[in-house]
Amino acid sequence: MPTILQTLSIYLNPRVLFMGLFGFSSGLPLLLVFSTLSFWLREAGVERASIGFFSWIALTYSFKWAWSPLIDQFQLPWLHNKLGRRRSWLLFTQIMIMAMLMIMATQDPQQSVILFIIASLGLAIFSATQDVVIDAFRIESADTHLQGAMAATYMTGYRLAMIVAGAGSLAIAAFYDNSAVYNAAAWQFAYACMALFMLFGVLATLLSKEPIAKHQIQAVHNVREFLITGIVNPLTDLFQRYGKTCLLLLGIVITYRISDIVMGIMANPFYVDMGYSKAEVAAISKVFGVIMTLIGAGLGGLLVSGFGLLSILLLGGVLSALTNVLFHWMAGSMATSQLMTVLALMLPETWLQTQDPAQLLLTLVISADNLSAGIATCAFVVFLSRLTNTQFTATQYALFSSIMVLLPKFIAGFSGVIVDSWDYSAFFIGTAVLGIIPVVFILVLMYLQTTKRFKWIKS
DSSP, X not given: OOOHHHHHGGGGSHHHHHHHHHHHHHHHHHHHTTHHHXXXXXXXXXXXXXXXXXXXXXXXXXXXXXXXXXXXXXOOTTHHHHHOHHHHHHHHHHHHHHHHHHHHTTOOTTTOHHHHHHHHHHHHHHXXXXXXXXXXXXXXXXXXXXXHHHHHHHHHHHHHHHHIIIIIHHHHHHHHOOSSSOOHHHHHHHHHHHHHHTHHHHHHXXXXXXXXXXXXXXXXXXXXXXXIIIIIXXXXXXXXXXXXXXXXXXXXXXXXXXXXXXXXXXHHHHHHHTTOOHHHHHHHIIXXXXXXXXXXHHHHHHHHHHHOHHHHHHHXXXXXXXXXXXXXXXHSTTHHHHHHHHHHTTSOHHHHTTXXXXXXXXXXHXXXXXXXXXXXXXXXXXXXXHHOOGGGHHHHHHHHHHHHHHHHHHHXXXXXXXXXXXXXXXXHHHHHHHTXXXXXXXXXXXXXHHTTSOOOOOO
């Protein structure tokens, strides 16, 4: 049996380390068209219902499967010869992401809504395309024994980027102008800084090695061949390998992130309405969010290796639902006093007297949310990778990662309407109940595996 040091040494593999930078590049744009953008819009005076509908821009990620075959079939002029198939697409999308962020950094949603929406949509499209390429790059870069560690470092980079794009952008905007009055220039400066952070992804692209394709890509000569080779064959392959169980697997893919995504669009408006400032949210997310994210992602990779994929996938699903219950508790009027009563039993009273109860409450909820998200997402990335056939890497993984957000993001579009009609407490409980659905699906799959009616098939 390998020692602990030998087990951890897998994270020193160059392919594993580079995946952390690619994860950062992938995670950075997401919040900039999702929760961070909702914070900006809320400060600009946009209604909650409109913010919810605005989040439908992120539905772009749900349709990336439609153009993912192009990643496998189309060679970018000049760049392909210089960098290879995967790295050429990576560099192109990263440059376009930076361009879209710079355009958003010149706009004010109170003044120029149309161009702001177009730039946001362009950011989502190129970000989704980058995700397709990175997923294919990761799956093709290493054998199965490295996939867990690569998923963990990818998620570490991904979650760090989300904290930079979330807490970091809030901190930058607050540093630029921490007044209570809305100032578009502060947000514009923050988005310009986010564009510069994309240089980490560019660096990873230029320094990494092009993965060796395990399957020769077939040349296509017309639209019919493109559709058959790029779309029809990858889809039929799934049912050929897994039969009727494919429907259950797709059910898990579609619903696994539903509680987190539906809740996420209202998280920052919730903080604003609870009276927290940009600086407070940024500071707490930056410190405790980073720590718990790193622990969650690293722990998730180790747990998958030690206890099996489905068990940790189940654990992640349960934790994701439970942390939404914490948000429900936080929305209650008695949450801070209840928290202080519990902490008084465990911590010195002199220390508690120096703390702000509201900030302690926010710290607890954000920490628990990031820890559970790190574990759940790491397990889910490995799950999707196990389902993917390397003969159709880009298309199949893009399909999985697209449909996993389609239903959640569609429902999330109505989140502002739900909060306005009911309240935050009822909304958060509803999102926790939604999290029960994937848990049931996983339990059924575990039963099928235990009774030998299902086994992993990967080509």
